[in-house]
Amino acid sequence: GAGVSQTPSNKVTEKGKYVELRCDPISGHTALYWYRQSLGQGPEFLIYFQGTGAADDSGLPNDRFFAVRPEGSVSTLKIQRTERGDSAVYLCASSLGLGGEQYFGPGTRLTVT
Amino acid sequence: TQLLEQSPQFLSIQEGENLTVYCNSSSVFSSLQWYRQEPGEGPVLLVTVVTGGEVKKLKRLTFQFGDARKDSSLHITAAQPGDTGLYLCAGVYNQGGKLIFGQGTELSVKP
Numbered sequence: 001g002a003g004v005s006q007t008p009s010n011k012v013t014e015k016g017k018y019v020e021l022r023c024d025p026i027s028g029h030t031a032l033y034w035y036r037q038s039l040g041q042g043p044e045f046l047i048y049f050q051g052t053g054a055a056d057d058s059g060l061p062n063d064r065f066f067a068v069r070p071e072g073s074v075s076t077l078k079i080q081r082t083e084r085g086d087s088a089v090y091l092c093a094s095s096l097g098l099g100g101e102q103y104f105g106p107g108t109r110l111t112v113t
Numbered sequence: 114t115q116l117l118e119q120s121p122q123f124l125s126i127q128e129g130e131n132l133t134v135y136c137n138s139s140s141v142f143s144s145l146q147w148y149r150q151e152p153g154e155g156p157v158l159l160v161t162v163v164t165g166g167e168v169k170k171l172k173r174l175t176f177q178f179g180d181a182r183k184d185s186s187l188h189i190t191a192a193q194p195g196d197t198g199l200y201l202c203a204g205v206y207n208q209g210g211k212l213i214f215g216q217g218t219e220l221s222v223k224p
Contacts, residue, residue, distance in 0.1 A: 004155070031210065042119075042201050042214030043156065055209055091155050099210040104155025 004105035012111045021077040021108045025094030033093040082112045119215035134187045134218045136202035145185045150199040192222045
């Protein structure tokens with residue numbers, strides 16, 4: 001079956017602009033996770049959802065970052081007033097339930113110029 | 114802040130050699146996972162270790178969880194070029210599944 005998909009695969013934006021990154025989880029997976037991976041580093045946790053609600057958003061770096069999952073399936077990570085330091089690969093993962101094996105998407109590479 | 118330290122960060126070896134990657138933390142995790150990541154892709158789970166002292170084998174890969182559940186190692190026997198990639202350890206923080214990753218070990222196996 002289809003895995004986790006993320007769009008766009010690459011996004012280049014100018015400093016100060018707003019961006020949205022989309023994640024389509026595996027069908028039936030109730031838990032969804034966002035991570036950020038900078039060059040040469042391991043992924044860093046941002047937020048996870050169980051259903052429609054954000055169960056833990058402790059990894060969001062500041063209030064420029066926000067994520068939603070209105071219908072408990074697709075999720076969108078929103079970044080306002082982008083900064084060059086936001087440049088990274090944003091990874092999404094889903095699991096059948098909380099604590100289950102996480103299946104990662106290929107990521108969205110965000111470059112802020 | 115929980116921190117997982119991996120070593121070495123980079124490893125370049127010849128086909129047929131053995132290698133060990135280490136993952137250490139000052140914190141206790143409920144379980145620890147090892148992932149492999151290739152360029153342009155997300156990490157893929159290799160194994161989960163749960164019990165202190167646990168050893169798991171996956172073909173030529175052997176994973177060990179420390180007795181105190183703070184450290185882990187990955188040993189590869191007779192490495193092959195297909196083993197090339199980024200190896201990541203990740204501590205499972207709580208029942209919700211939040212993962213805390215190490216910085217990764219970039220492995221290159223030359224034929």
